[in-house]
Amino acid sequence: MNSAPIGLFDSGVGGLTVARELMWRLPAESLLYYGDTAHVPYGDRTADEITAYGVAIAEHLAHQGCKLIVVACNTVSALALDAVRAAVAVPVVGMITGGAKAAADEANGGTVGVLATAATVRSGAYPAAVTALKPAARVAQVACPRFVPLIEAGRCGFPDSYEAVCDYVGRLPVLDLDVLVLGCTHYAFLASAIRMKLEERTYLVDPAFETAKSVEQMLMDLDLLAAGPASHRMLASGSTDSLTRVNETFFAGRLPAVEAAPVFGTVATASAAG
């Protein structure tokens, strides 16, 4: 038994969709969440920036006593998982492996679609992971740079979000899709709008679910499960507004107030837009 928290991080509110899966699956576990709102969105940044932020935040969470770290961000998982693992002594779980496995399992020889950030798409992490498991699968990726700013601004359910969903999903070979992977943790907030634009037979994969399963298995294997009661904390490096809003709307205010956290690295304003 180990009552230390599980650390999770993301550029903003996206990783809270992973926190929700963990809270459902492992209610006795305490979570320490870091949203790097000073640097959101990550998806338009360089590999060096993404790696620097991911490594520094993981080191911070390990320093805070976390027993395991979840990289609750596909972009960091795609570009910097090895660097994050090398930087900390605790186990690290990323998003890509579980999502790719679920997609490969459901791909009946047709096409796997992936919606993700520009950086994740460029990395080729999902096509590589899916075809390693199912060599015959075809993978169609679409980068969705408008989604994260809309979600951080609380615009899910507004017409501009719906238009963005129609635009990006419309670029996929929708009629051929066996599976669609939500390849960014933010996108689960748009899952119902995305689902509406798919054929009924298309299986929607949210890697958060698979990742929570892997975390549970790892904690059991390492004898690190907590007995409870859980006590959560949320940190934000920049504005606390988006995390506070999601706490109210998505968690019915069950999480504590968001705390100001250290900012790691410099804010590269030139690449921070859109």
Ligand code: DGL
């Ligand atoms: N939620 C993150 C992901 O899963 C990062 C999105 C972003 O900041 O661009 O990729």
